[in-house]
Amino acid sequence: MYRFLLSPRWLGGTAVALVAIVVCLWLGSWQLSRFEARASSHHGSASTAAGPPVSLDGVLTAASPLVGTDTVGKPVSATGRYDQAHQLLVPDRTLDGRQGYYVLTPLRTADGRAVAVVRGWAPGAPGQAAAPAVPAAPAGEQTVSGRLQAPESSGSNGAVAGGLPTGQLGTISPAALVNLLPYPVYDGWIASDQPAAGLTAVPTVQPQGGDGLSLRAFQNLGYTLEWFVFAAFVVFMWFRLVRREAEAVEDRRLGLA
Known part of the structure; x- marks a missing residue:
């Protein structure tokens, strides 16, 4: 039933799908590494505040x-x-x-x-x-x-x-x-840190946007999710197309098409 996968058309389509999956996974992994680098930098700078x-x-x-x-x-x-x-x-x-x-x-x-x-x-x-x-x-x-x-x-x-x-x-x-x-x-x-007599030390003031990770770091995390979703979508579509083709082959074998 699945011999059609060995046809030139399906071999080419499968190769394209594999390349797309590999590219999506690589881009997702790269975005994840960028997020981890920004997170490490943020935590590292926070730890130096007490030095x-x-x-x-x-x-x-x-x-x-x-x-x-x-x-x-x-x-x-x-x-x-x-x-x-x-x-x-x-x-x-x-x-x-x-x-x-x-x-x-x-x-x-x-x-x-x-x-x-x-x-x-x-x-x-x-x-x-x-x-x-x-x-x-x-x-x-x-x-x-x-x-x-x-x-x-x-x-x-x-x-x-x-x-x-x-x-x-x-x-x-x-x-x-x-x-x-x-x-x-x-x-x-x-x-x-040494206020004069009669004065009180002021706290650290974070810039607008707070003291958390930067927006760009969360953008990297969002892009990571997007690329992994794209990879999963390619896998889903490939299996769906294979199933439809297999059903069409079976219908022709039974004379239903």
Whole structure:
């Protein structure tokens, strides 16, 4: 009944089906390996968040100057002098259910650039007549250790729109600081692990989209499923066509067709 499978037409069709199955399985396996690589990178970067701080210059290099999902929360250190004249308050920041301000002081490094350092959080209602009194930044050369944070955008949690009083900043980002500081700044900012007396350390802030795997990683997983489904569909269609052909052969043998 199945001798027709040895005909040139069916041999060619079977070969094409096998090639399609192999290609689908290979592409699915490749997409799965991409997902596993991204997952390993994500878990690896999360595990380094508890390690010792590394120099900021070693994280934000000339080749990779921007903060990414793999460096958010990474312990870093920077050495320089606080620019007390340009200290800023970032209002409408909630900590433990209370409203307050981030206290941001630029730390100028030896190369002339500065990194925005959030020295801590101070309580205070937004829009109050007087800004909260905060401790002055220490003078002289300082080495600051903390967690690297991503620049905020206008849609970030806690970001405040314009119209703020002098000395206040709504969004912590190089784009917002460039008009307030007379020197270039690093991408991102540092949440200090040694807040000044009267201030509270701020938590690590994940960029919009959360701290899970990236969307592209889940796209890789979706493509993996698609390619494996395509392979299964080819197998299903081949068996269905074989069965239909076998039924047609049997009908002709019995004189029913």
